[in-house]
Amino acid sequence: MADNKNFNFSNIKLGLAGIDKQHKTILEDISEILTSSSIENSLFLKKIQKLKIIMFQHYTTEEIFMKNNSYIDYDKHKIEHDKLKNIIEDLESKIADESITLTDRYKLLESLLRGLILQIHSQDKKMIDYLAHKYEDKLYHINNLR
Numbered sequence: 296m297a298d299n300k301n302f303n304f305s306n307i308k309l310g311l312a313g314i315d316k317q318h319k320t321i322l323e324d325i326s327e328i329l330t331s332s333s334i335e336n337s338l339f340l341k342k343i344q345k346l347k348i349i350m351f352q353h354y355t356t357e358e359i360f361m362k363n364n365s366y367i368d369y370d371k372h373k374i375e376h377d378k379l380k381n382i383i384e385d386l387e388s389k390i391a392d393e394s395i396t397l398t399d400r401y402k403l404l405e406s407l408l409r410g411l412i413l414q415i416h417s418q419d420k421k422m423i424d425y426l427a428h429k430y431e432d433k434l435y436h437i438n439n440l441r
């Protein structure tokens with residue numbers, strides 16, 4: 296999926312600054328790893344661990360946000376987070392014990408990138424639209440998200 300490596304960020308903006316910023320950082324990080332020509336194993340692992348941390352922080356932000364706003368589809372949304380958390384954890388452990396080929400690393404990263412973009416366009420968009428509608432002109436809660 297070479298076309299996914301250089302994504303156009305304007306396509307994934309949902310209009311909620313805190314969330315948009317986190318998405319951009321995550322997608323840029325993945326894209327940076329995917330476009331690096333050769334990365335030595337321990338550096339690759341460090342990059343994946345950094346990516347895992349920012350992904351987990353992002354999911355925590357969204358989960359707190361959904362809970363604080365009594366979002367009806369919280370459970371469904373969280374299942375989708377957990378699926379992608381599993382992919383990055385799987386990738387991390389396989390790189391750590393050197394049980395994955397270079398090709399398969401990139402395949403897993405590409406599936407992670409595709410999954411994230413899909414998530415942004417589906418669950419995240421739904422969540423933000425729902426809450427924007429819920430608060431209508433009282434967007435204080437949403438716009439004050441870090």
Ligand SMILES: [Fe+2]
Nearest residue numbers: 318357415419
């Ligand atoms: Fe998200």
